[in-house]
Amino acid sequence: MNHIWEQWPQIWAGFLSTVEFSVIAILLGTVIGLIAALMKLARFAPARWLSTVYVELFRGTPLLVQLFFIALGLPAVLPLNKWFGPQTYPLVAGAVGLALNEGAYITEIIRAGILGVDRGQWEAAASIGMSRGQTMRHIILPQAFKRMIPPLVNQFAQTVKDTSLLAPIAITELVYSAQEVISVYFNAFSMWLVVALMYFVVIFLITRFAAYLERRLQIDKR
Amino acid sequence: MISVENLHKSFGRLEVLKGVTTHIDPQEVVVVIGPSGSGKSTFLRCLNGLETVTSGRIVVDGVELTDPKVNITKLRQRVGMVFQRFNLFHHLTVLDNITIGPRKVLKLSREESESRAFTLLEKVGLRDKANSYPDELSGGQQQRVAIARALAMKPSVMLFDEPTSALDPEMVGEVLQVMKDLAREGMTMVVVTHEMGFAREVGDRVLFMDGGVIVEEGKPQDLFSNPKEERTQAFLSKIL
Numbered sequence: 001m002n003h004i005w006e007q008w009p010q011i012w013a014g015f016l017s018t019v020e021f022s023v024i025a026i027l028l029g030t031v032i033g034l035i036a037a038l039m040k041l042a043r044f045a046p047a048r049w050l051s052t053v054y055v056e057l058f059r060g061t062p063l064l065v066q067l068f069f070i071a072l073g074l075p076a077v078l079p080l081n082k083w084f085g086p087q088t089y090p091l092v093a094g095a096v097g098l099a100l101n102e103g104a105y106i107t108e109i110i111r112a113g114i115l116g117v118d119r120g121q122w123e124a125a126a127s128i129g130m131s132r133g134q135t136m137r138h139i140i141l142p143q144a145f146k147r148m149i150p151p152l153v154n155q156f157a158q159t160v161k162d163t164s165l166l167a168p169i170a171i172t173e174l175v176y177s178a179q180e181v182i183s184v185y186f187n188a189f190s191m192w193l194v195v196a197l198m199y200f201v202v203i204f205l206i207t208r209f210a211a212y213l214e215r216r217l218q219i220d221k222r
Numbered sequence: 223m224i225s226v227e228n229l230h231k232s233f234g235r236l237e238v239l240k241g242v243t244t245h246i247d248p249q250e251v252v253v254v255i256g257p258s259g260s261g262k263s264t265f266l267r268c269l270n271g272l273e274t275v276t277s278g279r280i281v282v283d284g285v286e287l288t289d290p291k292v293n294i295t296k297l298r299q300r301v302g303m304v305f306q307r308f309n310l311f312h313h314l315t316v317l318d319n320i321t322i323g324p325r326k327v328l329k330l331s332r333e334e335s336e337s338r339a340f341t342l343l344e345k346v347g348l349r350d351k352a353n354s355y356p357d358e359l360s361g362g363q364q365q366r367v368a369i370a371r372a373l374a375m376k377p378s379v380m381l382f383d384e385p386t387s388a389l390d391p392e393m394v395g396e397v398l399q400v401m402k403d404l405a406r407e408g409m410t411m412v413v414v415t416h417e418m419g420f421a422r423e424v425g426d427r428v429l430f431m432d433g434g435v436i437v438e439e440g441k442p443q444d445l446f447s448n449p450k451e452e453r454t455q456a457f458l459s460k461i462l
Contacts, residue, residue: 123272124309124368128323128375129299138326142313 007181014177015198021095021173022160022202028099029159030152033106038136040111051107058104063097064165070097071169094166102159109155113148114140146217153210157203164199174198223248223379223410224269229278231264238264240434242278248378249408253421253442256431257457262414265431266381269412270294270301283378299327302372306384308364310356316343316367317352320374328375335374342370346400362393366400373404380404382413418462422446430454 039051058066071093075081081089117140125135167176178195182188224246231239238261246252254262267273268280271287271294280287285297311319320342321335330338343349346366356364365385372380382401386394398420405411405424415421421428425442430451438451446462449455 118309120305120307120309121311124303124305124311124371126272126295127270127298127301127303127305128371129295129327130323131295134326138322139311143311146313 007185010177010181011174011194014172014174017172017177018160018163018174018199019202021098021163021166021171022156024095025098025102025159025163026156028095029102029106032099032103033110036103036107037110037114040107041114055104055107058101059108063101063162064168066101067094067097067165067169090169090171094169094171098159098162098166101162102155105155105158106152109148109151110144112151113144116147117143146214149210149214149217153207156206160203160206161199223250223283224412225279225281226265226269227279229265229268229280230276231261231268231273232276237276238434239268239276242431242434242436244429244436244439246379246410246412248410250426251405251409251411251413251424252427252429253425254412254414254429254431255416255418255421255457256429256437260431261434262429262431263383266383266412266414269379269381270298270303272303299323299375300378302375302377302380304365304368304372304380304382304385306387308356308361308368308388310364310368310371312356315353315355316348316359319356319367320371323371323375338374339370342373343367345373345403346370347396360393361389362396365389365393365397369397369400369404379410379412382411382415384414384416386415386417416461418446430457432457 036051036054039047040055042048071090074093075089080093083089084092114136121139121143122135125139130139163173164175166173167179170176172180174195178191182191185191226242226244229239229242230237240261242261242265244252254265256262264273268275269282269287275288278288282297283300285292287294287297311322314322317336317339320339321332324330324335324338325332340349340352343352346369348363348366348370351359351363351367356367359367369380369385385401386397389397394417398417401411401413401420402424413420413425422442427439428442428445429436430438430445430449430453432453438445438449438454445454446458449458
């Protein structure tokens, strides 16, 4: 166990990187998911098609392949490393790839939440002269949000775990850092145990927060 | 106020309205009755564009609703609607349910919207429920809030789609009372209902619909006591 304390700064830095990528992917993924969900429900057909293609592509291929493609594949045909800098581009690719992947799943969660709101709510809003946009914003989304919380939290937890797939594209998050430490100290048992525990704590905090949020929102009914 | 000419409405291959023509005057209270599936609710929903008509012409308050260039959203501000299942906004308080239209659609200030809302809540007898959520109210109370929500837009016509059908019997009276008050104040109303007592008492005219057409219409006392059409007689004998 001593090795862990000696290598703690390195592990901690990896952990912080995991948290950072998780936060970015969750925030960006949610924004992308909201936009894609609204596009999927739009009247304008090309918007629906575009969104459907996006969701199907990212759900239909492994995240690891997507990350390799964006981080290593694209720079082979585009001067991305020059534009972003060779140090920065892999980080950008990791964050964007992760966010796009999570966004595809979040799209479906948000879409299902919106469709789950009773049609009568749309009609009532229309009957007082609200436009589609106003109805979506003031009536439908606030109600849809409550029913989205459980599946969204599930997806956020998944996102935290998915950041471990950034290790193969050489981003020094928690798994990558652990591998480096182990390659020097051969402390695989204790190291992976600690890594698992760290993921667990983060995800546990997320699910507890969600349970709290759900209880809070229950106060004003439905 | 409302004129409907040769209105047809189909859902896929099912033709629900097969040529409805009628005219509703300002301040008139028209009650629409008929068996279920007769098209009476669909007819009502066509009047504020919740259903798009297949063919025919509807003019409401001088605006031709069936003209594709007409802004239906704008027109709906002047046509209030009350639904069978209330359809209050579950995430908003009673007060916010009533003020959201004036604030977001009419762009009135919060103060003005709220003073309007409190006046209406007073009228429907629910001032003390302003800060409750819809799901904390009884069905009758919810429906009265729904009426207040529609009235907050100061509509020139009110449409009622079976407003008491989802209520427990003891709550029907309180909702009908609000509607009667409204009729006496001179509101133009089109009411789809099974409440024959209401039709007799406040209806200026009754439309009997069956099979997607208006079979018979007339003053309540004439239509109820002396129906001319066989179908009207058969329907009334079953429900009266």
